[in-house]
Amino acid sequence: QKEVEQNSGPLSVPEGAIASLNCTYSDRGSQSFFWYRQYSGKSPELIMFIYSNGDKEDGRFTAQLNKASQYVSLLIRDSQPSDSATYLCAVPQRKAGTALIFGKGTTLSVSS
């Protein structure tokens, strides 16, 4: 089982809608979770991280963590065409806990 799994998409939503991106992880001991955004041809950049069960909000972005079910999600409210990108979920490496292991990412397309 891969450490981090994501649906590759593409996920298509209309402008103004809520986009929901999901990620599951295999290590029950994982303590921190990161969401990165990667525009085509660019490098990944951090959007949010979450450590505790529940929700964490930052502007239009909300990260949700459910450790019992081993999934973490990212909600994007009022989606904009500029949100069209690939979203990568990452968790610290199981054996060392410092290096981030990334899912393959979900491609989001927001149509105007």
Place this chain on the structure above:
Amino acid sequence: DAGVIQSPRHEVTEMGQEVTLRCKPISGHDYLFWYRQTMMRGLELLIYFNNNVPIDDSGMPEDRFSAKMPNASFSTLKIQPSEPRDSAVYFCASSLGGEAFFGQGTRLTVV
């Protein structure tokens, strides 16, 4: 800070040639990571350093790949000899142990 700096941005080389990718991490960061990204395999961790010491190189695909970090401000990833299947985008990233900051990447094409 200028962020993580990688060079070259693009590299086209012939099969069998040696390729050296370079990285300057963010000043003060004590972790440095090398990742490779392809459509098929996504973003894969190759190797990482802590305080210039290699910690985990289990992601290095073959002995043709090697990485060094001679000092806190410079690292190299070398492929010798290169093969077409090495074509990918190679990212260097640095951190203080949490969020990783990525360089702009080197797009390597081996023909």
